[in-house]
Amino acid sequence: MIGSTYITPSDPGSYRAGFASVVGRPNAGKSTLVNALVGTKVAITSGRPQTTRHTIRGIVHRDDAQLVLVDTPGLHRPRTLLGTRLNDLVMGTLAEVDVVAFCLPSDQKVGPGDEFIARTLAETRTPVVALATKAHLVDSKRLVEHLIEIEQLGDWVDIVPVSSLEGYQVDVVADVLVSHLPVSPPLYPEGELTDEPEQIMIAELVREAALEGVRDELPHSLAVVVEEMGERPGRSAAQGPLLDIHVTVFVERQSQKAIVIGARGSRLRDVGTQARAGIEALLGTKVFLDLHVKVAKDWQRDPKQLRRLGF
Ligand SMILES: Nc1nc2c(ncn2[C@@H]2O[C@H](COP(=O)(O)OP(=O)(O)OP(=O)(O)O)[C@@H](O)[C@H]2O)c(=O)[nH]1
Secondary structure, three states: OOOOEOOOOOOOOOOEEEEEEEEOOOOOOHHHHHHHHHOOOOOOOOOOOOOOOOOEEEEEEOOOEEEEEEEOOOOOOOOOHHHHHHHHHHHHHHHHOOEEEEEEEOOOOOOHHHHHHHHHHHOOOOOEEEEEEOHHHOOHHHHHHHHHHHHHHOOOOEEEEOEOOOOEOHHHHHHHHHHOOOEOOOOOOEOOOOOOOHHHHHHHHHHHHHHOOOOOOOOOOOEEEEEEEEEOOOOOOOOOOEEEEEEEEEEOOHHHHHHHHOHHHHHHHHHHHHHHHHHHHHHOOEEEEEEEEEEOOOHHHOHHHHHHOOO
8 A cells, every 4th residue: 555644634624535436438538537636547548448347446635635536447238247247336336435427528429328327327316427528629619519418418416527638627526526525534544546456456557568559459358367476585685675476367369369478479578568667666666577368268258257357
């Protein structure tokens, strides 16, 4: 965990703390928003749908509030078994949070996917703030149209246009979300960015590196498991500690294994180098990363494999 000091609220009577869940169809800009709010990279983002498979929390620390963000996988109509599990995860999350942020990308018309989510949200009592995300990608005429479409889609406590990448109105989104949190002392120590187990963060870093440049070939069929992790014994003080991490990258087909490994292992080496740099930055220690690629046929449809992969 990063940091360990609880802040003393300047005015304990008005300090707010609680949970917000970020939902929206795949590619709606959820992870990018979470990263912008937290100010550091905690969830993986990509131009391909459904890369966020785990519920990742980022924590926004302010003088007057603490906002714990739950980044959810793309909520969508279940197609595979994995989809069903993801939707259960989303519904469980929605019932537990204080406020929901519903992302609707401005560069796309409100469609059946958004309507499906809006119907789901209507079943919860949790207040929902609708966000017109990626506002900078469209002109003001289209943005107004989009805001009207959003207004007509459901019953929102607020509607806010935002551009997470361009830094437009990110603070307004934080203010609005905080206004729906209960008065409460801080829930987490200051400086703690995420309460995800380190292993999940490590798996995400490897997954992100493995997808780099080949997302089109491997959009959905990659899962990463940290098999074992431990400090290497017998290191001298001058050498400093070294963390051994053994990771398996699961793909669905032999052809995908070849893509991940590359010619004579060249791609896998690059994946290892990139992921290791991220992990060392995350943990602040030297890392030896041992990567293996295995084929787990059709893991997305197999309940036993899904459990093993942590779903
Ligand atoms: N220009 C611009 N692009 C954005 C903005 N927000 C998101 N994007 C881009 O939109 C794409 C999808 O964003 P993500 O944050 O990965 O979307 P997501 O909703 O988390 O996607 P899933 O994990 O697939 O559900 C990425 O290529 C982002 O860079 C924004 O505010 N401005």
